[in-house]
Amino acid sequence: MLIEALILSALLFGVGTLGVLLRRNAIIMFLCIELQLNAVNLAFVALSRYLGIDGQVFVFFVMTVAAAEAAVGLAIIISIFRHYETVNVDNFNLLKW
């Protein structure tokens, strides 16, 4: 079951990447980044079953960082929305080439 779980994790990571690249809504892009974090968590959990509990401790830290990131990121999105009245990333192109 280990290799199947690792493949599922790779596929979920790919779907998350696709979402980040394909969507224009900043909140959905954020959600796709959370999906990528979860894909990595799945790989950690699958390997920790065979290598010891440390992988699970690491997943715990990843979840904490994800929570902090969601709070700060959503605050940034709210203040962007206040400024531009939209969360469509096509409108924030100041740092684009």
Place this chain on the structure above:
Amino acid sequence: MAQILFYAMAVVALGSAVAMVTRKSPVASLLYMVTTLASLAVIFVLFEAHFLAAIQVIVYAGAIMVLFLFVIMLLNLGHDYRKDLKGGLAAVLSLGVSGALAGLLVSHFRASAPEPFAGRIRDSGILESLIAEKGAVGAMARPLYVDYVVAFEVTGILLLVAVVGALALAKRRV
């Protein structure tokens, strides 16, 4: 039995992840994400990570996703989906890039997963006996508070900074 459950949950997780990326409505995407998280929690249980499965449901699906839903509803984005999905060349390029990334990862895992751990992969057992001895939470408590105690304290500071940062960014006037 565990095998069947694993495959069923893998299909649900992958299907709802794809649905999440392709749905136009942000609220529908978010609900599909919750489905993905719940099925991943089931897979966590199958890999003996009971505590993490509970955290996944309570913190991830329960708290973080509700925060996202609050923001979507606060900003009233439920109907704002014109031009959300990119089309044309951008879509082809993103499909290519993410497909290549997933293919690379899958081929790498298939080729090399058993070998780096060859001497160390055991037939389960080690985690089961640890959990049977100390319980699902107790098994994680010792490494968390002894071996990784510095990282744990730093995580506390990180959460404090995140709270202050979120308040400073989202408040109109600090």
